Amino acid sequence: MSPRTDWVAHLVLCGGVALFLLPLWLLMVGATQDGSAIARGELSFLPDLRNLGIFWEVLTDKGPGGATIWHMLLVSGAMALAIAFGKIVISLLSAYAVTFFRFPLRMVCFWTIFITLMLPVEVRIVPTYAVMANFGLINSFTGLAVPLIASATATLLFRQVFLVVPDEMVEAARMDGAGPLRFLRDILIPLSAANMAALFVIVFVYGWNQYLWPLLVATDPKLDTIVIGIVKMIGGDTVTDWNRVMAAAVLALLPPVLVVLLMQRWFVKGLTEGDK
Amino acid sequence: MERRTIFAGWVLPVCLVAPQLLLTFFFFLWPAAQAMWFSLMRQDAFGIRTEFVGLENFTDLFADPLYLDSAVRTVVFCSAVAVLAMGTALLLAVFADREIRGRTIYRTLLIWPYAVAPAIAAVLWVLLLNPQIGIVAHGLKAIGIIWDYRLNDTQAMLVVILASAWKQVSYNFIFFLAGLQSIPKTVIEAARMDGARGWRRFRTITLPLLAPTVFFLIVVNVVYAAFDTFATIQAITHGGPGKATETLMLKVYRDGLINLDLGSSSAQSVVLMVGVVVLTALQFRFIGRRNAE
Amino acid sequence: MATLELHDLRKSFGATAVLHGVDLALNDGEMLVIVGASGCGKSTLLRLIAGLEIPTSGQIILDGRDVAQLDPAERDIAMVFQNYALYPHMSVFDNMAYALKIRGLSRDDIARRVRETADILGLGPLLDRKPRQLSGGQRQRVAMGRAIVREPKLFLFDEPLSNLDAKLRVSMRAEIKRLQRRMGVTSLYVTHDQVEAMTLGDRLLVMHQGVPVQLATPMEVFERPATTYVAGFIGAPAMNLLPAVLCQDGTAADLGRGLIIPFADGKRDGADGRKLTIGIRPEHIAPDPAGMAMQIDLVEPLGSETVLIGRLDDGELLSVKVPGRAPADALIHVSFPAAALHVFDAETGLRLG
Structure with missing residues (x-):
């Protein structure tokens, strides 16, 4: 590579990085400034370092619904974790069943799971809401998390991982005396640990970032997630506490971004290998 | 594809697959079936009587100029988001694939927005473009542009497109980079020996080899723009001003859950489902062909 | 155990x-x-x-x-x-x-x-x-x-x-x-x-x-x-297998071109004219100035020995393993020692005797 094209590459990449980091910088900087000054359009590019405590203070702020920010973060975290763990466990088991066994209607089961790929929650939002209402799951944590647990993508990912486990590995385990559950626990789960980590990142981010479903199914402010809370905050016509909204947005953004950055290596591999 | 080695028995696997099947049935199949059923029904204004109307909801829908407007708007919106998000990502990926200093840092700094919620992305862009507080908005005013996306239809559309595309660049970047890295170095070297360079090499060698990724991402981006951006649009414009940014997704939400028109919204849901099915089928056909090659 | x-x-x-x-x-x-x-x-x-x-x-x-x-x-x-x-x-x-x-x-x-x-x-x-x-x-x-x-x-x-x-x-x-x-x-x-x-x-x-x-x-x-399958499978290079018929009251094989080799280990069952396959390992074929002429097509030196692949005058393929280096001539003469013959039925491929 010639020095000249290197220089162009740096320029383009720096531009891209700026495109992403600048809004984030403004958000963080804005959080430390005076809300009414921001509302007048006097947002400064430099943080007010005396005001870093805002990120702490804002935790006890109440959103429009009445729930505090820390409570919303808690709900978001619990929901994201429940979806992530639920999805990993359920998909792991079902992928194991359809790849390592032959049972009646196996392919029917597989295709049943497979077609859910074509039904994102948004498409079936109205009827799913109706079903949830029938079960009395509106305004419950179960109603918030469980419908988002089932999906084909994770099952397909695990299936792909399982299909390339060499036959000899399974046979060696059988010769060593391992039964199906033992094989799952001792061989298969450790072997797919990296994929599970990747899936965890993807699903955690997916769960944390949900908007439409929580908006519908949880009207009780006790179940407000942080994402819902923030949209509610800027939804009003007269927002004065811009800095507090920004601080809350930083807190809302931090957990999933940290998860992605800390687990970047597995996440990128898992995402691209599984084709979504 | 099938495994050669399997375990015997059927009780255990049925137990293992049961939880997922139950969830699938209650939250996917049943609602989907209900949507189809309701799409053939019509309720009176008080929700007391329901009568079977056949395909009338659908014919009404396609005769409704508001619906058709929304459909056209959705197509424009999706195309713009996909082109913008994919174009930017491809440009960044091509340069990040180079052997330059600090490329791992660049990569990290370019993938984190994957984790940003569409709704939070909306907040970031409000921060930039809000006529009162937005820094960019002030800049635009300073050069004489009358800027208020809350009043101007085109500006509103522009804002939701920008915010939606911005959030999706990282996802596309990850896939483009992986696609570029999976192109064998020897192929590129052979092209260099044949004398292809720069843009020509990219257009005639790299891009065709990247085609599967491009196609996959088109589908993903369109689905993203059609559905996941609900939060973005809702947070920035609520579909307004007027209906200037009301995509099909927002319309389903409004008709079904705000206006409680079960028949029409179910018909709309069914139309969206058909759309996703077609897109997914296209994608699998393409991927299947790629695997067969 | x-x-x-x-x-x-x-x-x-x-x-x-x-x-x-x-x-x-x-x-x-x-x-x-x-x-x-x-x-x-x-x-x-x-x-x-x-x-x-x-x-x-x-x-x-x-x-x-x-x-x-x-x-x-x-x-x-x-x-x-x-x-x-x-x-x-x-x-x-x-x-x-x-x-x-x-x-x-x-x-x-x-x-x-x-x-x-x-x-x-x-x-x-x-x-x-x-x-x-x-x-x-x-x-x-x-x-x-x-x-x-x-x-x-x-x-x-x-x-x-x-x-x-x-x-x-x-x-x-x-x-x-x-x-x-x-x-x-x-x-x-x-x-x-x-x-x-x-x-x-x-x-x-x-x-x-x-x-x-x-x-x-x-x-x-x-x-x-x-069987002829085993004969061809075990041993490298593979055993030569040539068509022949039983003759002289079952005591010899007629390999055509006037070559009749009596069996070293006694009579085989069957009428004269029964179709046979005769096997002989490349290393058992002996150079013999009075033997058949063989045109060498390919020489594979293995170091301590050499494999010669060639044709008899009627086109039959033959491989011969000789100790040491390849002969200088492209034409050699070889013969089949009677004691080294393997006799198989041509149809079933089973060993006879």
């Missing part, structure tokens, strides 16, 4: 019969090598014995008990796989200990047995490593260790050396043989490599198209191949 008997063992996958009835008896401590081209059913036979496949019919008697329908875990058989099939996430120690753990042995017993086995195989210093940190030869040893540590009734080897480079293969071959002698465990070894088969086996079972064609000691198989 056990005996193994197979009685009319058959296996079909759907409509395709892969094994057409195998009978076999292994003596205690014996190493039997099953050899054949790919697709001959040798691997299926091994997998049936291992319990990885269930036979369509027939019996597998291990130490007096029919195990044909049992799960692998209940058979007490260990297997070394072609690609080793080590558990990549476990250390060498854990790979070897896994079967013992499943059997519920105590921690101390497991540690003791793994260490003993590791010492035998020279794996002591590697016990904490993961498989990916090992060389091909070391992985091979771990795979062996995993089998040995269980002290099973029967060892199965499924082409265990085919993933190694040529040099390592020779040394591992010797090591396997030494180990098997030392442990005295009854073993079945599957390979397509005739050199492995000849050097390792107490006896060989040659398989062809799902049927066992010969069961004998390596030297017997080499010296008295039971």
Whole structure:
């Protein structure tokens, strides 16, 4: 590579990085400034370092619904974790069943799971809401998390991982005396640990970032997630506490971004290998 | 594809697959079936009587100029988001694939927005473009542009497109980079020996080899723009001003859950489902062909 | 330590019969090598014995008990796989200990047995490593260790050396043989490599198209191949097979072109004119100035000897192995010593006499 094209590459990449980091910088900087000054359009590019405590203070702020920010973060975290763990466990088991066994209607089961790929929650939002209402799951944590647990993508990912486990590995385990559950626990789960980590990142981010479903199914402010809370905050016509909204947005953004950055290596591999 | 080695028995696997099947049935199949059923029904204004109307909801829908407007708007919106998000990502990926200093840092700094919620992305862009507080908005005013996306239809559309595309660049970047890295170095070297360079090499060698990724991402981006951006649009414009940014997704939400028109919204849901099915089928056909090659 | 008997063992996958009835008896401590081209059913036979496949019919008697329908875990058989099939996430120690753990042995017993086995195989210093940190030869040893540590009734080897480079293969071959002698465990070894088969086996079972064609000691198989298939399969370069007919009241073969060779070992059954296949190994063909002329097409020097591939004057292909260097002329004269002839029926391919 010639020095000249290197220089162009740096320029383009720096531009891209700026495109992403600048809004984030403004958000963080804005959080430390005076809300009414921001509302007048006097947002400064430099943080007010005396005001870093805002990120702490804002935790006890109440959103429009009445729930505090820390409570919303808690709900978001619990929901994201429940979806992530639920999805990993359920998909792991079902992928194991359809790849390592032959049972009646196996392919029917597989295709049943497979077609859910074509039904994102948004498409079936109205009827799913109706079903949830029938079960009395509106305004419950179960109603918030469980419908988002089932999906084909994770099952397909695990299936792909399982299909390339060499036959000899399974046979060696059988010769060593391992039964199906033992094989799952001792061989298969450790072997797919990296994929599970990747899936965890993807699903955690997916769960944390949900908007439409929580908006519908949880009207009780006790179940407000942080994402819902923030949209509610800027939804009003007269927002004065811009800095507090920004601080809350930083807190809302931090957990999933940290998860992605800390687990970047597995996440990128898992995402691209599984084709979504 | 099938495994050669399997375990015997059927009780255990049925137990293992049961939880997922139950969830699938209650939250996917049943609602989907209900949507189809309701799409053939019509309720009176008080929700007391329901009568079977056949395909009338659908014919009404396609005769409704508001619906058709929304459909056209959705197509424009999706195309713009996909082109913008994919174009930017491809440009960044091509340069990040180079052997330059600090490329791992660049990569990290370019993938984190994957984790940003569409709704939070909306907040970031409000921060930039809000006529009162937005820094960019002030800049635009300073050069004489009358800027208020809350009043101007085109500006509103522009804002939701920008915010939606911005959030999706990282996802596309990850896939483009992986696609570029999976192109064998020897192929590129052979092209260099044949004398292809720069843009020509990219257009005639790299891009065709990247085609599967491009196609996959088109589908993903369109689905993203059609559905996941609900939060973005809702947070920035609520579909307004007027209906200037009301995509099909927002319309389903409004008709079904705000206006409680079960028949029409179910018909709309069914139309969206058909759309996703077609897109997914296209994608699998393409991927299947790629695997067969 | 056990005996193994197979009685009319058959296996079909759907409509395709892969094994057409195998009978076999292994003596205690014996190493039997099953050899054949790919697709001959040798691997299926091994997998049936291992319990990885269930036979369509027939019996597998291990130490007096029919195990044909049992799960692998209940058979007490260990297997070394072609690609080793080590558990990549476990250390060498854990790979070897896994079967013992499943059997519920105590921690101390497991540690003791793994260490003993590791010492035998020279794996002591590697016990904490993961498989990916090992060389091909070391992985091979771990795979062996995993089998040995269980002290099973029967060892199965499924082409265990085919993933190694040529040099390592020779040394591992010797090591396997030494180990098997030392442990005295009854073993079945599957390979397509005739050199492995000849050097390792107490006896060989040659398989062809799902049927066992010969069961004998390596030297017997080499010296008295039971069929033309075995004759062509064992020995390198392959035995020359030429058409002939029986003549002179069954005491000689007429190979055409006026060449009549009397049998050195007596009369064969059948009327004169019966179609035969005559086999002669390349190394048994002798240069003879009074013999047939052979035009040399190709010379393959092997160092201490040379293989000459050429044609007789009627176009029949022939390979000849001569000691030392190739002759200077492109035309040589050879003859077939009567004592070196193998006589087969041309139709059935079976050995006559």
